[in-house]
Amino acid sequence: IFELTAECEQIIPNAPPREKWQPVEEAVLNDPNYGFIAVCEDSEKKIVGFIFVTYEWSDWRDGVFLWIQQVFVTAEQRKAGVFEELMKFFEVESLEQKSCGSRIYYDKSIEKYWKPVVQRLGMIQSNYLIYHVDTQ
Numbered sequence: 001i002f003e004l005t006a007e008c009e010q011i012i013p014n015a016p017p018r019e020k021w022q023p024v025e026e027a028v029l030n031d032p033n034y035g036f037i038a039v040c041e042d043s044e045k046k047i048v049g050f051i052f053v054t055y056e057w058s059d060w061r062d063g064v065f066l067w068i069q070q071v072f073v074t075a076e077q078r079k080a081g082v083f084e085e086l087m088k089f090f091e092v093e094s095l096e097q098k099s100c101g102s103r104i105y106y107d108k109s110i111e112k113y114w115k116p117v118v119q120r121l122g123m124i125q126s127n128y129l130i131y132h133v134d135t136q
Contacts, residue, residue: 028052035069038089040082049073049082051090056103063100066090071117087121105130 028034035054039047052070057063068090073082094102104123106114 028054035067036093038086038093040073040085042077048077049086051086053090053093058100061100064097066094066097066099066102068102068104083117 025037028037033055035052037050037052040049042048050070050072051068054067054069056065056067058065071083071086073086090102102121102123103126104114104118104121
């Protein structure tokens, strides 16, 4: 399904090539402990959107956060309710799994795309800063 996101490679600086996502997709589909991928299909069973979610256990909350890693809707289906359906599914799944919360992070360069999304979801900016060291 990640082949749908080709346009992201044009928008996000240093975005990993789609080929790197194949093992990620397979890992999540083969081991539900990593997270889940939910898809939205049109009437012809063509995938028109998906949400990719991973889990993070929180020692402070003694619970699991659901991290939204990616949400994507094909250009022709944007503004057609696909995103809303994916978010409804995510909210139900979050409640059913009794998660302690939901989180998302995104590259600052694409804030204009994500800021309206997190606002619609009722998310607030965290006090946490994220630092990283790439090891691979």
